[in-house]
Amino acid sequence: MATSSVSKGCFVFKPNFKKRKISVPVEDYFNKGKDESEDSKLRFETYQLIWQQMKSETERLQEELNKNLFDSLIEFLQKSHSGFQKNSRDWGCQIKLREIPTAALVLGVNVTDHDLTFRSLTEVLQNNVTPYVVSLQAKDCPDMKHFLKKLTSQLMDCNMDVQSKEKESVQVTQKKTHYSMDSLSNWYMNVTQKTDPKMPRKKRTSSQWQSPPVVLILKDMESFTTKVLQDFIIISSQHRHEFPLILIFGIATSSIIIHRLLPHAVSSLLCIELFQSLSCKEHLNTVLDKLLLTTQFPFKLSEKVLQILTNIFLYHDFSIQNFIKGLQLSLLEHFCSQPLSVLCCNLPEAKRRINFLSDNQCENIRRLPSFRRYVEKQASEKQVALLTNERVLKEETQSLLENLHVYHMNYFLVLRYLHQFTSSLPKYPLGRQIRELYCTCLEKNVWDSEEYASALQLLRECLLPPETQPLHEVGYFSAAHTLRERLNAAPRVALHTALNNPYYYLKNEALRSEEGCIPNVAPDICIAYKLHLECSRLINLVDWLEAFATVVTAAEKMDANSVTSEERNEIIHARFIRAVSELELLGFIKPTKQKTDHVARLTWGGC
Amino acid sequence: MMSKLESKEEKMLEVQFVGDDDVLNHILDREGGAKIKKERAQLLVNTKKIVKKPEYGLEEDDQEVLKDQNYVEVLGRDVQESLKNGSATDGGNKVYSFQNRKHPEKMAKLASELAKTPKKNVSFNLKNDPEIMIDIPQCSKGHSASDKVQLKNNDKSEFLSTAPRGLRKRLIVPRSHSDSESEYSASNSEDDEGASQEYEEDTNEVILSEKIQAQNRVASAPVCKETPSKKMKRDKTSDLVEEYFEAHSSSKVLTSDRTLQKLKRAKLDQQTLRNLLSKVSPSFSAELKQLNQQYEQLFHKWMLQLHLGFNIVLYGLGSKRNLLERFRTTMLQDCLHVVINGFFPGISVKSILNSITEEVLDHMGTFRSVLDQLDWIINKFKEDSSLELFLLIHNLDSQMLRGDKSQQIIGQLSSLRNIYLIASIDHLNAPLMWDHAKQSLYNWLWYETTTYSPYTEETSYENSLLVKQSGSLPLSSLTHVLRSLTPNARGIFRLLIKYQLDNQDNPSYIGLSFQDFYQQSREAFLVNSDLTLRAQLTEFRDHKLIRTKKGTDGVEYLLIPVDNGTLTDFLEMEEEEF
DSSP states (O other): OTTOOSSOSEEEEOOOHHHHHSOOOHHHHHHTTSOGGGOHHHHHHHHHHHHHHHHHHHHHHHHHHHHHHHHHHHHHHHHHHHHHHHTOOOHHHHHHHHSEEEEEEEOOSOHHHHHHHHHHHHHHHHHHTOSOEEEEOGGGOSSHHHHHHHHHHHHHHHHHHHTTTTTHHHHHHHTTSOOOHHHHHHHHHHHHHHHHHHOOSSOOGGGGSSSOOEEEEETTGGGSOHHHHHHHHHHHHHTTTTSOEEEEEEESSOTHHHHHHSOHHHHTTEEEEEEEOOOHHHHHHHHHHHHTSSSSSOOEEOHHHHHHHHHHIIIIIOOHHHHHHHHHHHHHHHHHHOGGGGGOSOHHHHHHHHHTOOHHHHHHHHHOHHHHHHHHTSOHHHHHHHHHOHHHHHHHHHHHHHHHHHHHHHHHHHHHHHHHHHTTSTTOTTOSSHHHHHHHHHHSOGGGSHHHHTTOTTHHHHOOOGGGSTTGGGTEEOOHHHHHHHHSOOHHHHHHHHHHOGGGTSOOGGGOOOTTOOOTTSOHHHHHHHHHTTOOSEEEHHHHHHHHHHHHHHHHTTTOOSSOHHHHHHHHHHHHHHHHHHHHHHTSEEEOSSSTTEEEEOOOTTO | OHHHHHHHHHHHHHSOOOOHHHHHHHHHHHHTOOHHHHHHHHHHHHHHHHSSOTTSTHHHHTTOOOOHHHHHHHHSHHHHHHHHHSSOSSTHHHHSOOOOOOOTTHHHHHHHHHHHOOOHHHHHHHHHOHHHHHHHHHHHHSSOHHHHHHHHHOOOOGGGSOOOHHHHHHHHTTOTTSHHHHHHGGGOHHHHHHHHHHHHHHHHHHHHHHTTOTTOSSSOHHHHHHSHHHHHHHHHHOOHHHHHHHHHHOSOOOOOOOOTTTTTOOOEEHHHHHHHHHTSOOSSHHHHHHHHHHHHTTHHHHHHHHHTTOEEEEESSSOOHHHHHHHHHHHOTTSOEEEEETTSTTOOHHHHHHIIIIIISOOOOOOSSHHHHHHHHHHHHHHOTTOOEEEEEEOTTSTTTOSHHHHHHHHHHHTSTTEEEEEEOOSTTGGGGOOHHHHHHHTEEEEEOOOOOOOHHHHHSSOOSSEEOOTHHHHHHHHHHHHTSOHHHHHHHHHHHHHHHHTTTOTTOOOEEHHHHHHHHHHTTSOSSHHHHHHHHHHHHHTTOOEEEEOTTSOEEEEOOSOHHHHHHHHHHHHHHO
16 A cells, blocks of 8 residues: 555655646535436535525624623723823822733633634724734743743734834844843834834824733633743733733633632732623524524524534533534535425525426425425315426425415514513523524424413414424425534444444344344454453453453354364464454553553443 | 323423522532532632622523433434444443453353354244253253353353353363362363462462452352352342442452463564464455445545535544545545554654645745744645645544644644545544544544454554564664674673573573673673773663663662573674674
8 A cells, every 4th residue: 555654654645736727626526426407516506605694694793792892891901001101190090000901801611712702802902902912822831931932922923014024134133032021121112112203004093002002812811820920920010111011811710710820919910800701602592593593594403403503512512613513514414415405595596496496306396295295285186286297396386485484484583472471481481592492392382381372372373393384394404313423423432332232333144142242253353342341450361362262263163174273273363463452552451561461451331 | 192291291391490509419419529519619609799790601500400311312312322222221331330340250251151152043042942941950060150150140041052062171271260160170180280370379369359359259169169158148239339449449450360471372473463364254244345335425525524624533443544545546636635644653743744844835944843834834825725735644543643732733734724634533532632622623523434444554563462573673773783883892792692691591680790791801801991891881871782770789780671582693693794
């Protein structure tokens, strides 16, 4: 094989340049193996369109949700910096000047979403407050030296942005300088004095200040070493009068962490104000509200799929980003697997597309379970017409799609209404969040619960589960199984199953076995695994080998007469070695020196 | 109708009002309810008062009591399914459970059971066959007590299918010091001797552990005979808690003392191993092929998803190397791609980055650090959006790549829009490499590809347990180093080799003392002062040719850390040459 060698582990393959230019367009991978007549190209385009719309919508939402937070942050920065600006001789101000203004930003545990928040925060600050915004992560700053180095180099980069890149040579010489707070102060003096007479090219709002503040964002406050933080704060408070630093702490847990990390002597050098970002659950609710509980997007999730996504969110990561990823995957899978998803677009466009549906696609419509149920309810002549006449079918489909659209309009309206109605009831019988109510309604007739039957007659027509609607398959993605496999895989369970029950994968009757047993013809690794389960912490290799040989020879009894017994033993030995090495690779055992020819088990239980 | 009502009631039960305290209790229960945790939880409550906007966080959770049941229903369905199909009925218990005490003989016993099970179909017949049922007493009469115990333990009759005598004998060999064995092997003198020797060695351990062995059926013959009834009682009363503490209480683990050396089977080297394995005809090839075909149909989907910003990770039992290789040859022929063998012992992130900068991007310069290099690559790929690169990593979880830093760097690469990563993982704890931040960098889509293929290539590099490392490497390096030395130095080293070989049968040999060595070297006119010898030894030590060790008497002893076989070969070669 070209990709195995005893001397290297990386193999680069370059196609000749001519070939590379004819790169395959992505939609070709979408088509392959599928019928051309199923509009796959159009489907892929629709997918991309809807995804782009959803993506920009979530980004807009994010901005909107952060707006309040950012506004109050900006206000804080401006207020706290004005003291420095005035340079007043007032005694109170002098005292205050020694304190570093600090914004403690509590962002919640969904660390994966923080990056996005910080990115837009940096942008907002650079546009409104100061060009000097720097963010540091704990992993880049194991000690003071690295901390200052990173800080300095990033600040210089900010500076470069302001004054274009003409000073590149200056930067190179500065790289050799000793990193200290003094040099930073000097740099700051230089920069602010230089920019003044020149007048900055861009008329930023920040130029209203002679000396803009330097904002330092510590993205993950909790992970910083206490010593580095303390030292930095003490040093920079000494230089506060010449280097107007403002700190922003990104906090994932709770504000109490500040006092745990910093002793009183240090925290008293800070003038801390707390800011709270919107909780991630609220964020999720807004996203759901704007992406799914609306007729704006024709794409919908079935109850199971929605449950999987919200459960991953609630139980695993609280990450909006991951939720969106799941949504994207659902969208992709839907357009890949459902040929009729070509009609999953806005109503006028869908009506237009119906006219161009191929015969094959018409057949697909007729095969939809919801459509069949619908047909069965029609008069017999109409049934015949629908099943044989393409034109009738297309007309009917158009009107059905229209109905579906109306159904959704009413549905979401009434859903919100019902939610308003019930969300403040004691004990929240229908859930506190609208998504809970939505899930219930998607799953079954909500009025089947007696409590609501009498009160809310109106619901009956509008909150029918989508399965009752003909052609709902066009817009609803329901392959919950696929989604779960892709996003919430259980590799350890897969290993367990493969080792314990090979029949699950290899459908050979010889492998079928009762619970807890394994047939002796099973793959070697399964047998070695099963045997090792019977051992405690240490396993004697000789015992293991013999037990293995016992099983394997018994399995081979019938067909191994041709080879001599010595050779057969050798082969069994080799097979045993292979199985044991594989179990080692998989992490079930490891070599040990506690006793000769023993290995240690690393797992307990069946896996 | 009834069932519908019931289900409604169940549904109703899922949402309930729970006060703060109950929520706390609920959480604490789940975490084991240690006191320290309670304190911490109260602290958390306090912080709520400090936090400025109290609507955030904890309070919201109150009503949303997240029930395990709910979680299992939605996310665990797959797991349940496969476990049901597998051997375990009670799901997670089997996959994740406590360590429990296992009797050393259980493995051999299981082996014999498995061996006696010819085919399942047959066993069914046996079960229903009255004649064979009658045979049972006859069968077990002549045999061991342990067989009877087995009988009680599992009513399955399949293991009673009469095994040929030869097989039976072999089966019993591993149970060298079991109760049954001692009865049986009275006629079998060879084994008995060996076994009784081991008894003596083990007796202390046996007595120690006798008290704490829950399932001590057949620990050793004498003990067993003294207190059989007591043990049976204890058997019944032992419960999970006891078992747990038993398993964790003693650091001694009872295993037999047999070693591979006694088993006259030499360690195989890599080559012989391969040759031997090539003679094994693979079983279930039809089914395996079917599995692989199933996965190959996903190739197009993988390409699509890679292009749309996801990365793909393959997991499941069996080597995924061939599958990925087929993916490469069918889909990536016209694309720029790099194959990375994670299992290669010399692999490192640095070498991966190097091959990207040097071979992919044709950059000849060097970088001050790995991070600089990474930044450079990232910029390159961001600048030129027409650049596309596929990374295929076999064993992303290998020893060399599983470190936090390596994963961070590979993750950052994979998060680039025009770098596509498809990787395989095998280790059962592999997902622990990734925290949430890394997972979001990777943006994985998981695909289960259980292949059952042997990990031939992946394990061939490993210092495998039973595989002899071929002696050729140390031998060639020995000669190589020694050729660069002066004739006198070579002579000194040869003296040491000879002395070591003369003493190879002496188990208490710890090396040659410096004084003796000096004496011998001087007599052979190789050195004239102990200083010259010391200087020479320093050079040897720098080449790792010798090791020094302080003896109990404070004297320095010198030893060559190479096995005697290699040394003999070396001497022979030297003599041929000169």
